[in-house]
Amino acid sequence: MAKKEEYLPLYEKVCLKRTYNRVLDSFILLLLFLLLCYRLISIKNTFTIPYFLAFLSESWFTFTWIVILNTKWNASATKTHLQLLLQRVPDLPAVDLFVTTADPILEPPIITVNTVLSLLALDYPANKLACYVSDDGCSPLNFYALFEASKFAMLWVPFCKKYNVQLRAPFRYFSEPANTISEGDSLQFKQQWLQMKDLYDNLSRKIEDVTREPILLPHDGEFTVFSNTHPRNHPSIIKVILENKESVCDEVPHLIYISREKRPNHPHQYKAGAMNVLTRVSGLMSNAPFMLNVDCDMIVNNPKIVQHAMCILMDPKKGKEVAFVQCFQQFFDGIKDDPFGNQWVSAFEYIIRGMAGLQGPFYAGTNTFHRRNALYGLYPDELENERKGKISMQQFGSSEEFFKSASDAVEGDAYCSKQISPSNFTEEAIQIADCAYENGTSWGKQLGWIYGSISEDVPSGLNMQRKGWRSEGCTPDPVPFTGCAPGGLISTMVQQKRWASGLTVVFFSKHSPVMCSLFGKVQFRSALSYCWLTNWGLRSVFEVLYAVLPVYCIITNTNFLPQGLGLWIHVSLALIYYIHTLVEYLAIGLSIQHWWNNQRMSIIRTGTASFIGFLSAMLKLSGLSDTVFEITQKEEPTSSSNDEVDAGRFTFDKSPVFVVGTTILMLQLTALFIKFMGLQPPPRSSNSGNGSGLGELICSTYLVLCYWPYLKGLFARGKYGIPLSTIFMSAGIVYFFLVCVNI
Ligand SMILES: O=c1ccn([C@@H]2O[C@H](COP(=O)(O)OP(=O)(O)O[C@H]3O[C@H](CO)[C@@H](O)[C@H](O)[C@H]3O)[C@@H](O)[C@H]2O)c(=O)[nH]1
Numbered sequence: 002m003a004k005k006e007e008y009l010p011l012y013e014k015v016c017l018k019r020t021y022n023r024v025l026d027s028f029i030l031l032l033l034f035l036l037l038c039y040r041l042i043s044i045k046n047t048f049t050i051p052y053f054l055a056f057l058s059e060s061w062f063t064f065t066w067i068v069i070l071n072t073k074w075n076a077s078a079t080k081t082h083l084q085l086l087l088q089r090v091p092d093l094p095a096v097d098l099f100v101t102t103a104d105p106i107l108e109p110p111i112i113t114v115n116t117v118l119s120l121l122a123l124d125y126p127a128n129k130l131a132c133y134v135s136d137d138g139c140s141p142l143n144f145y146a147l148f149e150a151s152k153f154a155m156l157w158v159p160f161c162k163k164y165n166v167q168l169r170a171p172f173r174y175f176s177e178p179a180n181t182i183s184e185g186d187s188l189q190f191k192q193q194w195l196q197m198k199d200l201y202d203n204l205s206r207k208i209e210d211v212t213r214e215p216i217l218l219p220h221d222g223e224f225t226v227f228s229n230t231h232p233r234n235h236p237s238i239i240k241v242i243l244e245n246k247e248s249v250c251d252e253v254p255h256l257i258y259i260s261r262e263k264r265p266n267h268p269h270q271y272k273a274g275a276m277n278v279l280t281r282v283s284g285l286m287s288n289a290p291f292m293l294n295v296d297c298d299m300i301v302n303n304p305k306i307v308q309h310a311m312c313i314l315m316d317p318k319k320g321k322e323v324a325f326v327q328c329f330q331q332f333f334d335g336i337k338d339d340p341f342g343n344q345w346v347s348a349f350e351y352i353i354r355g356m357a358g359l360q361g362p363f364y365a366g367t368n369t370f371h372r373r374n375a376l377y378g379l380y381p382d383e384l385e386n387e388r389k390g391k392i393s394m395q396q397f398g399s400s401e402e403f404f405k406s407a408s409d410a411v412e413g414d415a416y417c418s419k420q421i422s423p424s425n426f427t428e429e430a431i432q433i434a435d436c437a438y439e440n441g442t443s444w445g446k447q448l449g450w451i452y453g454s455i456s457e458d459v460p461s462g463l464n465m466q467r468k469g470w471r472s473e474g475c476t477p478d479p480v481p482f483t484g485c486a487p488g489g490l491i492s493t494m495v496q497q498k499r500w501a502s503g504l505t506v507v508f509f510s511k512h513s514p515v516m517c518s519l520f521g522k523v524q525f526r527s528a529l530s531y532c533w534l535t536n537w538g539l540r541s542v543f544e545v546l547y548a549v550l551p552v553y554c555i556i557t558n559t560n561f562l563p564q565g566l567g568l569w570i571h572v573s574l575a576l577i578y579y580i581h582t583l584v585e586y587l588a589i590g591l592s593i594q595h596w597w598n599n600q601r602m603s604i605i606r607t608g609t610a611s612f613i614g615f616l617s618a619m620l621k622l623s624g625l626s627d628t629v630f631e632i633t634q635k636e637e638p639t640s641s642s643n644d645e646v647d648a649g650r651f652t653f654d655k656s657p658v659f660v661v662g663t664t665i666l667m668l669q670l671t672a673l674f675i676k677f678m679g680l681q682p683p684p685r686s687s688n689s690g691n692g693s694g695l696g697e698l699i700c701s702t703y704l705v706l707c708y709w710p711y712l713k714g715l716f717a718r719g720k721y722g723i724p725l726s727t728i729f730m731s732a733g734i735v736y737f738f739l740v741c742v743n744i
Pocket residue numbers: 101102103104108135137270271272275295296297298365366367455456457458496499500503630631632633634
């Protein structure tokens with residue numbers, strides 16, 4: 002009996018069976034094949050360039066559909082057994098917590114502070130946690146905010162634990178009506194609640210004051226190091242703000258502020274660079290075998306999340322193959338019905354859950370628990386044996402102290418919770434946070450976070466899976482983390498452009514899923530599922546092509562869609578696809594409006610942000626220019642953008658992404674105008690049939706429908722209007738197109 006109990010798993014994976022969807026999925030695939038066959042058969046009689054380009058795009062769409070089916074059909078969920086963890090692992094392992102922030106304007110310090118407070122208050126022994134905040138902005142504002150927050154934490158953490166508070170980020174806790182005091186509460190609770198509220202208001206007021214008037218910041222004591230610093234030119238600054246000296250489990254964890262050295266001529270590798278510094282400094286100071294990494298706006302929503310993740314990572318059997326545990330990105334401030342398509346609810350439900358059923362979800366950059374040894378380049382089978390002598394100083398850099406900690410970690414010694422004092426290592430930590438430290442080492446190449454793409458997360462995850470590691474999704478209830486979704490269209494486009502550009506670079510790099518599958522241990526189906534992600538930019542080329550084809554055909558009175566009976570394949574394909582996706586949305590509780598918004602945004606996003614991202618990736622790959630990590634703006638928690646009537650309305654600026662969208666719209670309008678005014682030339686008496694037909698007309702009209710918010714933007718003024726310069730530029734491109742077509 003006792004023996005049997007030994008093998009009780011700490012977590013299970015449940016397959017989600019969705020038979021109904023599979024039938025429609027396959028039917029769509031069948032129609033796509035039918036379409037391609039039809040094209041192949043009829044291409045002899047009707048070969049034209051548009052026909053061929055359409056065939057090319059449709060082949061791509063078919064491939065994408067195969068990628069999606071391959072992924073979706075393996076949807077799974079993980080179920081963790083918390084009670085078993087506590088029975089089985091009495092001495093829970095230590096976990097280092099990483100937070101990254103980079104710009105105190107785009108990422109208001111009060112948000113970072115709330116994220117940090119929610120981490121410090123995690124339901125986990127405090128002496129096993131150490132929280133490291135990386136500030137790439139080198140901002141005394143952030144340091145001040147954290148310094149003040151640490152005082153508040155001394156009372157907030159015990160309060161949360163005593164009353165078992167679920168939302169441990171104070172701004173979320175105090176803004177929920179359910180968390181106000183009521184008649185039935187004990188006197189003591191009421192008093193403490195009021196005290197906490199008062200202290201938090203005080204804290205946020207202080208932070209607000211210095212944000213408004215930085216001159217109010219102290220300049221002496223701990224703050225002197227910030228004098229004469231520039232965000233892009235300063236030495237390393239490392240400050241231990243809180244230290245749990247006695248290593249008491251109900252106290253508050255260590256809190257350490259890090260701003261790595263930056264020099265103008267030294268590439269700092271954006272977030273990937275920051276993560277590698279965090280890995281080294283934490284290795285030196287606390288050397289936990291696992292680390293949790295969150296963006297500055299991803300607050301903890303489920304205080305037991307570390308325990309849930311440990312169920313997976315500490316599982317005696319399957320856990321040993323898991324390099325990282327990924328929690329989905331969900332948002333606390335999402336606008337109703339997702340007007341900008343940046344909440345990804347359906348993608349998580351179908352695609353990422355599907356990846357979880359294969360070799361595991363991709364590393365999404367935030368809400369992830371990592372195994373330190375996997376980041377240090379170990380293979381899963383080296384975890385148990387043969388790990389001595391696996392690492393060399395040449396790879397890890399010249400710090401002996403750090404190398405010793407890495408050797409300890411690799412040999413599994415980091416597991417014992419030794420009494421640690423981070424402040425003993427500050428001097429050494431400053432050295433290993435210098436920008437020259439990585440010269441000649443393997444950091445960013447084989448070790449840690451991988452450099453070279455502004456979507457550093459995907460190649461870093463693939464670099465581990467390439468060695469045979471798995472990853473797991475973790476989906477407990479309540480949701481583990483919630484963050485800020487980009488507030489409007491402009492920040493969504495910035496984010497999307499970055500992803501498309503970064504992912505395209507990954508696709509063509511040696512960390513592409515194809516390479517990792519051919520030369521590594523990424524399983525074939527898993528590599529195929531990664532294509533959904535890494536082809537994000539490439540996909541836009543075919544979609545833009547498909548958006549321009551109807552215009553070209555209407556203007557020249559030719560066609561790229563079959564006429565007569567052949568068109569029915571396209572029509573039924575479109576109809577069934579839309580009904581099918583609608584049913585999928587309804588099945589997970591989303592509204593029709595949400596579905597339409599996402600369909601529309603997927604057309605707009607791919608045709609604009611992804612396309613520009615793809616172009617910038619091409620420039621980078623050809624060595625003509627480099628790509629820059631543009632940070633997504635995070636809204637202040639106090640601004641209730643969600644309640645605004647116009648929260649979902651499209652706003653525009655002079656960015657090139659809006660030129661592409663406006664051009665696509667104006668092209669459709671021109672085509673429709675030519676069609677309805679009867680300005681088309683007579684159909685050429687070649688083999689291209691009878692000129693443009695119903696198919697082209699439907700396509701153009703549908704695109705105008707998708708770009709409707711842009712159409713409104715053409716006539717609006719201010720932030721809701723498309724800038725005149727953008728309109729002129731688009732008009733110029735349209736004119737150029739017309740001239741070219743008519744030659
Ligand atoms: O030079 C930099 C640039 C960014 N960051 C941090 O990186 C995080 C992500 O930046 P954000 O602008 O919020 O990007 P998002 O598009 O919202 O983030 C997603 O996409 C990124 C990759 O493109 C991933 O790194 C993120 O984890 C993932 O949440 C933030 O905490 C930033 O502070 C740095 O630390 N240093």
